[in-house]
Amino acid sequence: MAVPADTSALRAIRAQALPDLPYSCERGFCGTCQQRVPAGTVDHRDDLLTDAERADSLLLCVSRAHGGRLVLDL
Numbered sequence: 001m002a003v004p005a006d007t008s009a010l011r012a013i014r015a016q017a018l019p020d021l022p023y024s025c026e027r028g029f030c031g032t033c034q035q036r037v038p039a040g041t042v043d044h045r046d047d048l049l050t051d052a053e054r055a056d057s058l059l060l061c062v063s064r065a066h067g068g069r070l071v072l073d074l
């Protein structure tokens with residue numbers, strides 16, 4: 001699935017595949033949209049996750065793929 005530059009991964013996934021995917025703040029504050037990332041490099045754009053959490057997950061509402069591709073465990 002491609003995520004356009006002008007929208008979030010959260011919004012793209014909800015619009016194209018999983019409309020019931022949970023979220024709340026859409027600003028990287030609450031952690032509701034945290035998902036596991038089995039493969040790929042994340043461009044983390046939140047201040048919430050710990051380094052340990054960042055090792056295998058991301059916040060879909062604010063973070064992006066670094067290098068173009070992520071595998072998500074939804």
Ligand code: FES
Pocket residue numbers: 023024025026027028029030031032033034059060061062
């Ligand atoms: S919806 Fe709150 S951190 Fe993503």
